[in-house]
Amino acid sequence: xxxxxxxxxxxxxxxxxxxxxxxxxxxxxxxxxxxxxxxxxxxxxxxxxxxxxxxxxxxxxxxxxxxxxxxxxxxxxxxxxxxxxxxxxxxxxxxxxxxxxxxxxxxxxxxxxxxxxxxxxxxxxxxxxxxxxxxxxxxxxxxxxxxxxxxxxxxxxxxxxxxxxxxxxxxxxxxxxxxxxxxxxxxxxxxxxxxxxxxxxxxxxxxxxxxxxxxxxxxxxxxx
Numbered sequence: 001x002x003x004x005x006x007x008x009x010x011x012x013x014x015x016x017x018x019x020x021x022x023x024x025x026x027x028x029x030x031x032x033x034x035x036x037x038x039x040x041x042x043x044x045x046x047x048x049x050x051x052x053x054x055x056x057x058x059x060x061x062x063x064x065x066x067x068x069x070x071x072x073x074x075x076x077x078x079x080x081x082x083x084x085x086x087x088x089x090x091x092x093x094x095x096x097x098x099x100x101x102x103x104x105x106x107x108x109x110x111x112x113x114x115x116x117x118x119x120x121x122x123x124x125x126x127x128x129x130x131x132x133x134x135x136x137x138x139x140x141x142x143x144x145x146x147x148x149x150x151x152x153x154x155x156x157x158x159x160x161x162x163x164x165x166x167x168x169x170x171x172x173x174x175x176x177x178x179x180x181x182x183x184x185x186x187x188x189x190x191x192x193x194x195x196x197x198x199x200x201x202x203x204x205x206x207x208x209x210x211x212x213x214x215x216x217x218x219x220x221x222x223x224x
Contacts, residue, residue, distance in 0.1 A: 018108045019047075022112065023050045027112070047076065052115070100133050110201070139169075149162070149172065149174050173193075
């Protein structure tokens with residue numbers, strides 16, 4: 001691997017490839033859990049982390065991500081017991097990485113969490129860093145792009161940006177976990193959102209119960 005140049009081996013060992021971008025919005029735990037599930041599903045993950053995301057990692061979950069892409073790749077590989085080159089981290093200006101070109105980028109990308117700044121840049125086609133360029137590539141190639149914004153309240157500008165993206169097929173999935181499954185921990189709330197993401201990615205998951213197919217705690221109480 002020559003990660004400094006942004007190139008990797010085109011391995012056929014993995015089921016599929018996906019781009020996961022993590023920005024500076026609150027909700028880094030969602031990204032970590034999603035990454036864990038993608039690795040378990042044998043996906044190769046091209047991982048993009050903004051500078052703000054590194055700060056949020058440290059603030060929210062006490063994770064200090066190495067600054068170099070190669071070191072960060074090794075860090076996540078060890079953390080999630082991934083296969084060699086299953087998690088590949090690219091820097092924000094590695095323009096020769098696969099995600100920067102429609103001829104090589106995965107057809108699927110998730111930005112989780114997605115800051116409103118990144119949302120705005122993507123909606124206007126302003127590719128000033130690799131995250132924004134990767135999203136632009138997925139849109140122009142008619143791939144699947146899912147954005148997970150985490151802000152409250154949403155301003156009219158935020159809503160207009162989300163509407164313009166939704167109208168061209170981008171999935172807007174705000175980090176808004178439900179409570180009908182009666183969560184007992186923060187991890188239950190995280191799994192709710194990640195489970196919904198996996199559903200939209202057509203990846204089999206059992207981390208959250210499905211409505212109508214599994215009894216919820218209140219149903220169990222009624223049946224006893």
